[in-house]
Amino acid sequence: MTPDRFEDHVWKDVVPDDLLEIYAPYTRATSVGPNPALLLIDLYNLAYQGGPVSPLDLQDTYPSSCGIYAHQAIAPTRQLIAAARAAGIPVIYCTGDTAPMAAPKDVSATRRKMSPRRASDFQIWHDFAPQDGDVIIRKQRASIFAGTPLISHLTKLGVQSVIVCGESTSGCVRASCVDAYSNGFKVSLVEECTFDRHELIHKINLFDLHHKYADVMAVDEVVDHLSGITAQAAATE
Numbered sequence: 001m002t003p004d005r006f007e008d009h010v011w012k013d014v015v016p017d018d019l020l021e022i023y024a025p026y027t028r029a030t031s032v033g034p035n036p037a038l039l040l041i042d043l044y045n046l047a048y049q050g051g052p053v054s055p056l057d058l059q060d061t062y063p064s065s066c067g068i069y070a071h072q073a074i075a076p077t078r079q080l081i082a083a084a085r086a087a088g089i090p091v092i093y094c095t096g097d098t099a100p101m102a103a104p105k106d107v108s109a110t111r112r113k114m115s116p117r118r119a120s121d122f123q124i125w126h127d128f129a130p131q132d133g134d135v136i137i138r139k140q141r142a143s144i145f146a147g148t149p150l151i152s153h154l155t156k157l158g159v160q161s162v163i164v165c166g167e168s169t170s171g172c173v174r175a176s177c178v179d180a181y182s183n184g185f186k187v188s189l190v191e192e193c194t195f196d197r198h199e200l201i202h203k204i205n206l207f208d209l210h211h212k213y214a215d216v217m218a219v220d221e222v223v224d225h226l227s228g229i230t231a232q233a234a235a236t237e
Contacts, residue, residue, distance in 0.1 A: 044124055049061075055068070066168065092144075095122045165194050170205040177213050
């Protein structure tokens with residue numbers, strides 16, 4: 001995306017002009033970086049429980065659900081994963097580590113009060129079932145990079161940039177994007193495939209990540225880029 005469309009995103013209705021002025025020095029062209037991998041952050045069952053309704057209505061029964069926002073992201077995320085697989089880039093999932101004695105008591109991704117952890121809650125949602133050749137990273141903290149073998153995997157695969165999506169924008173997605181950038185990877189964050197429990201916190205975190213650590217991009221832009229990789233590979237066969 002060209003610099004003149006740098007702010008053409010979902011936060012336009014919540015970010016005031018004075019904040020845009022403060023963040024103006026970050027304006028740039030955005031793109032997917034070289035040799036990318038797709039990082040799918042916490043697309044597990046907990047995020048989808050209760051169906052496509054307001055997370056506030058699910059708060060008492062399914063407090064970890066992103067409700068309607070999770071379900072709205074299913075179709076574009078399926079599109080993104082299909083494009084990544086067609087392009088032959090690495091597809092890497094993460095989910096919570098629920099193994100007995102895997103971590104000290106009270107160690108978790110955030111300070112949020114949680115119900116007892118069940119392994120089934122952290123299985124990947126059926127619409128995004130991993131395939132042979134994909135990788136699943138089990139983590140104990142918010143970031144997919146924290147205490148996991150991810151960097152060594154990416155180094156071995158020759159990955160230089162990451163395409164990120166999943167949930168939640170303000171939590172595990174944010175932490176993963178900051179760590180990816182801090183470890184020297186170019187970061188593209190796919191807008192329609194990223195979600196949270198409330199639109200305000202989603203939009204503000206997308207805005208801040210876009211300016212400081214990641215290129216927030218539309219799913220169609222990313223899919224077009226991946227289609228180019230697919231076409232280039234086909235032409236060399």
